Amino acid sequence: MAIPSFTRAQLAAGAPGPETALTIGVLDGVHRGHQWLLGRLRDEARRRALSPGVVTLHPHPVTVLRPEIPPSYLTSLEDRMELIRAAGADWVIPLTFTGEVSEVTAEELAAAFVELLRMRLMVLGPDAAFGRGAPRDTVERMRRLGAELGFEVVQVEPLMHDHERYSSTAVRAALAAGDMARVTALLGRPYRLSGPVVRGFERGRTIGFPTANISVAADRALPALGVYATRASVAGHRLMGATNIGRRPTFDAGHVSIETHLLDFEGDIYGERMDLEVVARIRGEVKFDSADALKAQIAEDVREARRLLGGA
Numbered sequence: 001m002a003i004p005s006f007t008r009a010q011l012a013a014g015a016p017g018p019e020t021a022l023t024i025g026v027l028d029g030v031h032r033g034h035q036w037l038l039g040r041l042r043d044e045a046r047r048r049a050l051s052p053g054v055v056t057l058h059p060h061p062v063t064v065l066r067p068e069i070p071p072s073y074l075t076s077l078e079d080r081m082e083l084i085r086a087a088g089a090d091w092v093i094p095l096t097f098t099g100e101v102s103e104v105t106a107e108e109l110a111a112a113f114v115e116l117l118r119m120r121l122m123v124l125g126p127d128a129a130f131g132r133g134a135p136r137d138t139v140e141r142m143r144r145l146g147a148e149l150g151f152e153v154v155q156v157e158p159l160m161h162d163h164e165r166y167s168s169t170a171v172r173a174a175l176a177a178g179d180m181a182r183v184t185a186l187l188g189r190p191y192r193l194s195g196p197v198v199r200g201f202e203r204g205r206t207i208g209f210p211t212a213n214i215s216v217a218a219d220r221a222l223p224a225l226g227v228y229a230t231r232a233s234v235a236g237h238r239l240m241g242a243t244n245i246g247r248r249p250t251f252d253a254g255h256v257s258i259e260t261h262l263l264d265f266e267g268d269i270y271g272e273r274m275d276l277e278v279v280a281r282i283r284g285e286v287k288f289d290s291a292d293a294l295k296a297q298i299a300e301d302v303r304e305a306r307r308l309l310g311g312a
């Protein structure tokens with residue numbers, strides 16, 4: 001299968017100019033394992049006076065090859081690209097992954113990197129596998145092709161956490177368990193959710209705890225439903241929050257919303273972008289018998305959030 005013309009166009013448009021060192025992968029979450037790989041990429045590139053960069057696949061190949069699996073990203077593509085740069089890449093090219101692209105072999109892709117990106121070094125992770133069928137022997141195949149086309153291959157050893165490899169899968173499992181300390185340890189930063197502040201049903205105000213609801217892309221992975229201590233950045237403020245990620249079973253048990261009572265804050269922030277860091281889980285969501293019982297519990301949640309966030 002020849003490389004689709006839109007793929008060639010994306011590579012050509014993103015080519016940095018100088019000779020390059022690169023890695024290819026999804027790198028969803030840009031967790032500490034990815035950060036380690038990208039740090040090595042930067043160091044190996046510098047040693048050879050090459051420009052370090054990443055070709056990152058989007059959407060996730062799994063969602064294209066198995067459409068019955070709903071996408072669940074740890075980072076938006078925009079955040080992923082920013083984090084990849086922060087971890088050591090000078091350039092990032094998002095490569096649109098389609099059924100057609102899935103048919104392109106690893107050799108064809110690498111040859112296109114040599115031709116269009118002037119690749120001289122490919123840095124690969126411990127289980128790197130890409131191209132048609134993601135073959136297990138991808139690294140050996142790249143070494144063979146590299147000898148022919150004139151690029152080196154460096155494979156990095158895995159970065160481990162408690163006898164387990166750092167992985168996007170491990171982050172997703174910790175999120176699903178609401179284990180935010182583990183999520184933070186695996187990512188090397190707190191889990192972030194961002195979006196514009198949108199109007200809810202405005203019941204919060206009537207029970208004495210107004211909430212800022214954010215609208216988050218439907219393909220983002222969410223922590224287990226429940227109540228969390230959070231830090232919010234919005235309209236130039238950095239605030240503590242008590243956030244409910246849930247369906248409000250006390251009232252309507254509707255769609256999942258992400259609503260935050262901001263501590264020590266009053267003001268109109270509708271339409272502003274809010275960034276939330278989900279720091280620690282407080283409890284699961286409960287169906288209360290009355291609005292008063294819910295109100296008393298939220299007051300308790302706010303005290304607990306303040307304590308967990310170190311705010312007294």
Ligand SMILES: Cc1cc2nc3c(=O)[nH]c(=O)nc-3n(C[C@H](O)[C@H](O)[C@H](O)COP(=O)(O)O)c2cc1C
Nearest residue numbers: 200201202203204242244248249250261285286301
């Ligand atoms: C810290 C916090 C904890 C909450 N816990 C629950 C809960 O356990 N059960 C529930 O039904 N709703 C819970 N809620 C959601 C409230 O029901 C919600 O804020 C209220 O319905 C207002 O929503 P609205 O502004 O969309 O009308 C919680 C909200 C906050 C801020």
Ligand SMILES: Nc1ncnc2c1ncn2[C@@H]1O[C@H](COP(=O)(O)OP(=O)(O)OP(=O)(O)O)[C@@H](O)[C@H]1O
Nearest residue numbers: 025026027033125126127128158159166167168169
């Ligand atoms: N702990 C790690 N140490 C070093 N490199 C890693 C680590 N985890 C992933 N990589 C490398 O990062 C590249 C991108 O991998 P990928 O995005 O599939 O990450 P992953 O976290 O292993 O994902 P998943 O859990 O979904 O398999 C691959 O080359 C992979 O080998």
